[in-house]
Amino acid sequence: MMIIEVNGLSKSFSYYNKELGLKSSFSNLFRREKLIKDAVSNISFGIEEGEVVGFLGPNGAGKTTTLKMLSGILYPGGGSATVLGYTPWERKNDFKRQFSIVMGQKNQLWWDLPANESLYLNKCIYEVDDKQYNDTLGELSELLDVQHLLKVQVRRLSLGERMKMELIAALIHKPKVLFLDEPTIGLDILSQRKIREFFKYYNQDRKTTILLTSHYMNDIEDLCKRTIIINHGKVIFDGSLNEVNNILGHKKIMKLVLSHPVDAQTLQQVGNVKEVKDLLVTIEFEKHDIKRLSRWVLDHLPVVDFTIEDIPIEEGIAMLYQRGGEQHAHAEQIS
Numbered sequence: 001m002m003i004i005e006v007n008g009l010s011k012s013f014s015y016y017n018k019e020l021g022l023k024s025s026f027s028n029l030f031r032r033e034k035l036i037k038d039a040v041s042n043i044s045f046g047i048e049e050g051e052v053v054g055f056l057g058p059n060g061a062g063k064t065t066t067l068k069m070l071s072g073i074l075y076p077g078g079g080s081a082t083v084l085g086y087t088p089w090e091r092k093n094d095f096k097r098q099f100s101i102v103m104g105q106k107n108q109l110w111w112d113l114p115a116n117e118s119l120y121l122n123k124c125i126y127e128v129d130d131k132q133y134n135d136t137l138g139e140l141s142e143l144l145d146v147q148h149l150l151k152v153q154v155r156r157l158s159l160g161e162r163m164k165m166e167l168i169a170a171l172i173h174k175p176k177v178l179f180l181d182e183p184t185i186g187l188d189i190l191s192q193r194k195i196r197e198f199f200k201y202y203n204q205d206r207k208t209t210i211l212l213t214s215h216y217m218n219d220i221e222d223l224c225k226r227t228i229i230i231n232h233g234k235v236i237f238d239g240s241l242n243e244v245n246n247i248l249g250h251k252k253i254m255k256l257v258l259s260h261p262v263d264a265q266t267l268q269q270v271g272n273v274k275e276v277k278d279l280l281v282t283i284e285f286e287k288h289d290i291k292r293l294s295r296w297v298l299d300h301l302p303v304v305d306f307t308i309e310d311i312p313i314e315e316g317i318a319m320l321y322q323r324g325g326e327q328h329a330h331a332e333q334i335s
């Protein structure tokens, strides 16, 4: 069953250009240059019940704007969307009871109160009955290992502990849909892993549908079978992360350990030399030529060891962002 359906969703922001200085502040009162930013342009996708979908894109791509529209915080400029059958920006109470949004950079917990008081406030707002509240709080605080911290003032918690409390606050009413906007930002590797394990368990246990943005590739690789990538407000990829490299041409990486240095010109006969670090050389080459190049390398270079690998996912994604950027610039030139 389709839980999230997005059709041609768009959002533009208007803002004013302001030059530096008092004089221009004054003249701005009478004449201002209005600029328009197309943050999200005509995006469409659907998400099935229980899916965990990664939502990737470079800074400013339009991820948060999309999540804000899907959670009813922002009205769109065009297009339509339904989440659990509701139009999010109509902000119906029934809808609000069934989803949650967690923003890694924003808090919903009261800073000066212990976490359990904010959690109790959420219980009252969402009209969760006592038994469900106690059961959910007990289960989640045990899973996230924060039972001993529930009575501690939020301002005294570490970043990771606070994020765990934020998650409990977001889940206390058992939402069916969860929007996660960089939930692991700033956390150390162990805390990131713990939170990822938690999401994995939670999704499998509850079949909660999750749309997750993160700049940490481990989060996406670990949790999401499917990834939607946007750039300049447009969807540029929708599929499994492993397929990213396939659509970027057919390149592979050859790593060589040499017994003595070889000049750059010779190395370039294999392909695009990405890095030379002492006797360790990394070269990107065309996959279709793999047999000939491997033979050539072994015959002509002083090779001690060599491996052939796929292009790392991070690099594939960076290339995809770059390609999107070039296409965007080209489209702007044409228009």
Ligand SMILES: Nc1ncnc2c1ncn2[C@@H]1O[C@H](COP(=O)(O)OP(=O)(O)OP(=O)(O)O)[C@@H](O)[C@H]1O
Pocket: 013, 014, 015, 037, 038, 039, 057, 058, 059, 060, 061, 062, 063, 064, 065, 066
């Ligand atoms: N209220 C606003 N007024 C004007 N421009 C805005 C506003 N909110 C967002 N934008 C612009 O819209 C674009 C998309 O912003 P958005 O926050 O959705 O990006 P993002 O993909 O979440 O980026 P990041 O990874 O940096 O969080 C950016 O260029 C941003 O400057």
